[in-house]
Amino acid sequence: MQIVRGKKLEKAADGEFRQLAQESSRVVVDVGTGDARASYRIAKENPDWLVVGVDPAWQRMTQTSIRSRRKPAKGGVPNLLLVNSSIESAPEELAGAADELLVLMPWGKLLHGLVRGDEDIWTGLRTVAKPGAPLTATVGTSIWREPVPRDIQGLPELTDAYVEDVLTAKALAAGWRITGFRLTPAEEAAAVSSSWARRLDAASTEVIATLTAVTAEPAE
Incomplete structure (x- = not known):
């Protein structure tokens, strides 16, 4: 290490x-x-x-x-x-x-792998997790607004429908059961009684996509 x-x-x-x-x-x-x-x-x-x-x-x-x-x-x-x-x-x-994993405002390969449900990223997260460990991931949704950064072009947007129709099955195949998805204004997310939320700028107009999951047996 x-x-x-x-x-x-x-x-x-x-x-x-x-x-x-x-x-x-x-x-x-x-x-x-x-x-x-x-x-x-x-x-x-x-x-x-x-x-x-x-x-x-x-x-x-x-x-x-x-x-x-x-x-x-x-x-x-x-x-x-x-x-x-x-x-x-x-x-x-x-x-x-x-006991707990956080992926807060990721970028680069981690962001792409998290959103697309790439096996290597989601399996990597599962490898370090204890049984029953929760995962919280946050992504700022402004990356999908014009002008879209070159690195983000073509990356699926995190929405309720996308999480339900695509990401849930991919996460389960890697050993994660998605337990929640919500869109929250940054000022509300930063007010949550949780130290990780302070990474967010409370004065920002950003809308934060928060995905939660817990370890599960991989889908057959």
């Missing part, structure tokens, strides 16, 4: 993750964490949890890693672990480790 320590990328010590997980009441994995600020906030507000930020672009996580390694009185959070990996090739230490 490759982890970010300050400005460096290092190999985790043998058993390091296992010990951290055993000492924690809950393991939350923030997939595609980006700059890891949301992971930091969750870890700071829940000191008995282990929060694992996962992203293949490790350089973006360095500033948050530096901050997290300070003394707790100066903002340090020893219960935050930042892992350099994509979810489809997550390190074996994370297999079956997550």
Whole structure:
């Protein structure tokens, strides 16, 4: 497992993750964490949890890693672990480790795979989840409004009909049962009593698509 320590990328010590997980009441994995600020906030507000930020672009996580390694009185959070990996090739230490998964405002391959129901992305998420673990994914719907970014052109829009007619079956084939889908103005989403929602800008006119799921036996 490759982890970010300050400005460096290092190999985790043998058993390091296992010990951290055993000492924690809950393991939350923030997939595609980006700059890891949301992971930091969750870890700071829940000191008995282990929060694992996962992203293949490790350089973006360095500033948050530096901050997290300070003394707790100066903002340090020893219960935050930042892992350099994509979810489809997550390190074996994370297999079956997550009590909860978050995919918050993803971009790139993660966004495309999540929305299209790509097997490698959804199976990767399932691989790190414990049985019965919930998944919450959020996507800003403005990406489908003109002018549509080049990277998004051709990507199906998340709607009730699309989730029901297409994504539900694909998710189930990968071991996830979709439990809900809703569209929520950003100011309402940010007011939810949940630390991850603070990634959203409360003053934004953005409409957030929120998809929830729970692990299930894959469909035959």
